[in-house]
Amino acid sequence: xxxxxxxxxxxxxxxxxxxxxxxxxxxxxxxxxxxxxxxxxxxxxxxxxxxxxxxxxxxxxxxxxxxxxxxxxxxxxxxxxxxxxxxxxxxxxxxxxxxxxxxxxxxxxxxxxxxxxxxxxxxxxxxxxxxxxxxxxxxxxxxxxxxxxxxxxxxxxxxxxxxxxxxxxxxxxxxxxxxxxxxxxxxxxxxxxxxxxxxxxxxxxxxxxxxxxxxxxxxxxxxxxxxxxxxxxxxxxxxxxxxxxxxxxxxxxxxxxxxxxxxxxxxxxxxxxxx
Numbered sequence: 001x002x003x004x005x006x007x008x009x010x011x012x013x014x015x016x017x018x019x020x021x022x023x024x025x026x027x028x029x030x031x032x033x034x035x036x037x038x039x040x041x042x043x044x045x046x047x048x049x050x051x052x053x054x055x056x057x058x059x060x061x062x063x064x065x066x067x068x069x070x071x072x073x074x075x076x077x078x079x080x081x082x083x084x085x086x087x088x089x090x091x092x093x094x095x096x097x098x099x100x101x102x103x104x105x106x107x108x109x110x111x112x113x114x115x116x117x118x119x120x121x122x123x124x125x126x127x128x129x130x131x132x133x134x135x136x137x138x139x140x141x142x143x144x145x146x147x148x149x150x151x152x153x154x155x156x157x158x159x160x161x162x163x164x165x166x167x168x169x170x171x172x173x174x175x176x177x178x179x180x181x182x183x184x185x186x187x188x189x190x191x192x193x194x195x196x197x198x199x200x201x202x203x204x205x206x207x208x209x210x211x212x213x214x215x216x217x218x219x220x221x222x223x224x225x226x227x228x229x230x231x232x233x234x235x236x237x238x239x240x241x242x243x244x245x246x247x248x249x250x251x252x253x254x255x256x257x258x259x260x261x262x263x264x265x266x267x268x269x270x271x272x273x274x275x
Contacts, residue, residue, distance in 0.1 A: 088146075
């Protein structure tokens with residue numbers, strides 16, 4: 001019995017030694033190689049390999065491409081701003097000359113109305129804020145979100161044209177002074193009669209009133225209630241009294257004659273008056 005027990009112990013010892021020799025702990029995992037990025041640079045803290053180098057080169061190329069793209073976009077934006085500034089300056093100069101001429105010839109209100117109608121016909125949106133002696137006509141709807149403003153200071157007879165592109169921080173403006181045209185009654189001094197915008201014939205032409213005695217108009221047989229169809233080649237259906245005033249004033253300064261087409265009782269005739 002003792003011999004069998006010893007044999008069993010020896011057998012177990014041999015088997016345990018064999019199992020110990022057969023089993024060994026697994027090898028440690030390979031070291032981790034960390035790759036990480038910031039906005040511009042690629043960092044690598046492990047041993048090199050062809051794959052890792054390819055990643056590094058790709059990252060560098062992407063960063064360089066992004067940098068070149070940003071620089072190109074910035075350069076294009078600068079060029080666009082310069083072009084926009086030049087265009088804005090030219091437009092403001094053209095508009096200030098135009099609106100000053102309009103105000104001189106037709107007065108503040110007619111100039112505002114004419115400019116507003118012009119832009120509306122072009123498809124732009126207009127907004128008028130007229131109060132406390134200051135009239136601001138704002139025009140929008142342009143490309144690049146451009147805003148055009150016409151600012152009239154009635155008391156000082158000053159007009160400002162301002163054009164801005166807020167998205168590009170571009171703004172240009174010019175100022176000018178103008179003179180209101182002669183009052184309506186001044187026409188009587190030159191033509192010998194008066195006309196008013198509120199007095200128009202059914203076909204939209206100006207009606208003659210207050211013909212003065214001992215004037216050329218009086219001796220030519222022009223009477224109250226007659227229609228002023230044309231002055232020279234200008235049809236009064238398309239112009240107002242203020243423009244007639246401005247036109248007559250300019251012709252009078254040159255001591256010129258004007259041709260008047262007069263309508264009376266369904267007939268028309270043309271007469272000349274020396275101013």
